[in-house]
Amino acid sequence: xxxxxxxxxxxxxLELIAGTPQTVWxxxxxxxxxxxxxxxxxxxxxxIAAAGGAPGTMSLAAWLAPVxxxxxxxxxxxxxxxxxxxxxxxxxxxxxxxxxxxxxxxxFAALALVAExxxxxxxxxxxxxxxxxxxxxxxxxxxRARAVAAWNVPVMPLVFAAxxxxxxxxxxxxxxxxxxxxxxxxxxxxxLATLVSGLLVWLAFLRASxxxxxxxxxxxxxxxxxxVELVVIGYAAPFxxxxxxxxxxxxxxxxxxLAASLAIAGQFRAKSALILAAGQxxxxxLATLxxxxxxx
Amino acid sequence: MRWGMVIDLRRxxxxxxxxxxxxxxxxxxxxxxxxxxxxCEVGEYPDVRRVFLPMQCMHCAEPPCVPVCPTGxxxxxxxxxxxVEYDACVGCGYCAVACxxxxxxxxxxxGGYFAEPTPAERATARPExxxxxxKCTFCKERVDAGRSAGLVPGVDADATPVCAVACIAGAIxxxxxxxxxxxxxxxxxxxxxxPLSPECGTQPSVYYMTADxxxxxxxxxxxxxxxxxxxxxxxxxxxxxxxxxxxxxxxTDEALVWLRALGG
Numbered sequence: 170x171x172x173x174x175x176x177x178x179x180x181x182x183l184e185l186i187a188g189t190p191q192t193v194w195x196x197x198x199x200x201x202x203x204x205x206x207x208x209x210x211x212x213x214x215x216x217i218a219a220a221g222g223a224p225g226t227m228s229l230a231a232w233l234a235p236v237x238x239x240x241x242x243x244x245x246x247x248x249x250x251x252x253x254x255x256x257x258x259x260x261x262x263x264x265x266x267x268x269x270x271x272x273x274x275x276x277f278a279a280l281a282l283v284a285e286x287x288x289x290x291x292x293x294x295x296x297x298x299x300x301x302x303x304x305x306x307x308x309x310x311x312x313r314a315r316a317v318a319a320w321n322v323p324v325m326p327l328v329f330a331a332x333x334x335x336x337x338x339x340x341x342x343x344x345x346x347x348x349x350x351x352x353x354x355x356x357x358x359x360x361l362a363t364l365v366s367g368l369l370v371w372l373a374f375l376r377a378s379x380x381x382x383x384x385x386x387x388x389x390x391x392x393x394x395x396x397v398e399l400v401v402i403g404y405a406a407p408f409x410x411x412x413x414x415x416x417x418x419x420x421x422x423x424x425x426x427l428a429a430s431l432a433i434a435g436q437f438r439a440k441s442a443l444i445l446a447a448g449q450x451x452x453x454x455l456a457t458l459x460x461x462x463x464x465x
Numbered sequence: 466m467r468w469g470m471v472i473d474l475r476r477x478x479x480x481x482x483x484x485x486x487x488x489x490x491x492x493x494x495x496x497x498x499x500x501x502x503x504x505c506e507v508g509e510y511p512d513v514r515r516v517f518l519p520m521q522c523m524h525c526a527e528p529p530c531v532p533v534c535p536t537g538x539x540x541x542x543x544x545x546x547x548x549v550e551y552d553a554c555v556g557c558g559y560c561a562v563a564c565x566x567x568x569x570x571x572x573x574x575x576g577g578y579f580a581e582p583t584p585a586e587r588a589t590a591r592p593e594x595x596x597x598x599x600k601c602t603f604c605k606e607r608v609d610a611g612r613s614a615g616l617v618p619g620v621d622a623d624a625t626p627v628c629a630v631a632c633i634a635g636a637i638x639x640x641x642x643x644x645x646x647x648x649x650x651x652x653x654x655x656x657x658x659x660p661l662s663p664e665c666g667t668q669p670s671v672y673y674m675t676a677d678x679x680x681x682x683x684x685x686x687x688x689x690x691x692x693x694x695x696x697x698x699x700x701x702x703x704x705x706x707x708x709x710x711x712x713x714x715x716x717t718d719e720a721l722v723w724l725r726a727l728g729g
Contacts, residue, residue: 186520255555259535265534
């Protein structure tokens with residue numbers, strides 16, 4: 170008697186319940202991940218610039234970056250069922266990346282503020298390290314979510330780090346321009362390089378796994394209007410505008426500001442698509458299920 | 466000791482009696498089911514089949530929901546039961562996106578079936594479960610209380626999860642996976658019972674018997690008595706009536722013939 174397993178592939182397990190969208194984490198989680206990346210990336214960009222002799226943005230970053238990170242925490246607290254028990258999230262730092270995220274976010278905020286009050290490169294470096302660790306922890310948190318195939322890939326922390334870099338450098342450029350400092354070739358070059366590396370990491374993420382559930386869940390990120398939007402808004406348009414600014418330095422301010430804004434908006438859109446559109450639960454499968462074929 | 470289940474997909478008729486029994490036992494609010502029977506269509510035309518798939522927490526040996534919990538509210542007992550300490554949970558939902566079986570439920574505000582709570586809903590309201598993650602507990606209170614009373618979970622109804630007791634088709638078997646003489650262990654060893662989504666690496670404690678492989682009858686000796694056929698003797702309140710039936714030899718024989726014919 171012939172047996173029926175998965176359509177087209179006898180070795181594949183039968184998919185009994187198709188993947189469905191996860192509904193537990195919504196827009197507050199998107200806001201948390203976006204603001205966390207933006208704040209951390211901005212602080213690191215400002216700290217690097219300060220170490221390189223351009224401390225103009227550091228004093229702003231010292232308080233704005235913690236505010237952004239803590240604002241993200243506040244946003245996501247509203248999504249929890251019992252937000253007043255929020256401090257209990259600090260308890261399981263040994264096993265839970267969510268605990269680690271909160272600890273690192275708190276450490277970053279404290280270090281950034283203290284580093285500003287007691288100026289020292291050592292403290293600032295520690296704060297920058299905490300900021301980087303924070304975005305890596307956010308990525309690792311998603312990577313441990315085994316039910317969601319699109320998140321459950323080892324490259325996720327790198328995706329979050331690259332996203333933080335793109336949005337953080339974008340905010341840094343925006344602040345520099347707003348403060349009246351010219352968009353020099355160094356700033357434009359660094360922003361361009363960050364955009365290119367961010368796009369490469371994003372494309373690598375889209376090919377991170379051949380698992381059918383991952384491929385299906387990330388399909389909206391690879392094809393269709395969302396995919397075009399993510400690449401055009403987040404990377405291609407900013408890249409073109411920055412290239413324009415490099416070619417025509419006398420008109421650099423406008424295109425650079427627009428590119429920076431698009432880069433920030435693009436990362437928000439990417440996080441939104443990652444959490445909401447690609448946040449599909451894995452299908453439920455049964456490997457041993459074989460069903461007899463109906464007699465001809 | 467590790468509690469587990471075997472669910473015979475050939476016997477499940479999708480009646481949702483287990484779903485309702487669970488809701489009633491645990492006083493679950495409207496819209497929340499700790500277990501349900503999925504109505505699945507599998508295959509390709511014209512070889513399409515309908516499979517009823519009872520779903521619940523799989524009480525995995527390697528539960529992905531436990532280590533991710535930032536408060537320690539998600540816990541695993543020594544006997545394998547995974548549960549949530551409601552007082553410690555913040556309802557962050559991390560365990561829900563870690564569970565590949567969609568077995569965790571977050572109820573912010575428990576709604577009723579009508580505009581005003583019914584007397585039953587008022588009586589079974591559990592405000593400590595609002596805003597926290599809830600899930601199947603393998604009826605740990607019943608299991609624990611039954612064991613304290615000297616009963617054997619999986620053998621005695623009062624010590625067995627209500628879904629298994631309520632199943633009209635005897636499709637759900639509960640017991641100790643570590644006991645080689647338990648019904649669940651014998652069924653798993655003798656049939657092709659397998660867990661769902663093994664690719665997730667969670668080592669579930671709930672196994673599913675499917676259409677191929679050795680039959681259930683081959684795994685277990687034929688029943689010798691009505692009590693064994695019923696698997697879970699009725700609670701004491703109902704036993705006297707059942708015993709009356711057992712006392713009627715002709716009726717018993719007739720029932721056994723029928724049940725043996727249907728078994729496996």
